[in-house]
Amino acid sequence: MKKLSAALISTVIALSSAVAVAHSGGTDSKGCHTNHSTGEYHCH
Known part of the structure; x- marks a missing residue:
């Protein structure tokens, strides 16, 4: 159960960080x- 929870949390973190997309430009x-x-x- 702990391994499943850890995998689920890791997946959620990985997918939520994919939303932020950087772009080039000075x-x-x-x-x-x-x-x-x-x-x-x-502005950023």
Whole structure:
């Protein structure tokens, strides 16, 4: 039972961390940049 719980917790953590996706692109002095494909200017 402990092995099953550990496996389930590990799977949930692994899948939830996959949601955060990084993208390339340098940032300016404010930590912001323009997404050239959409024209959107945003900060991180």
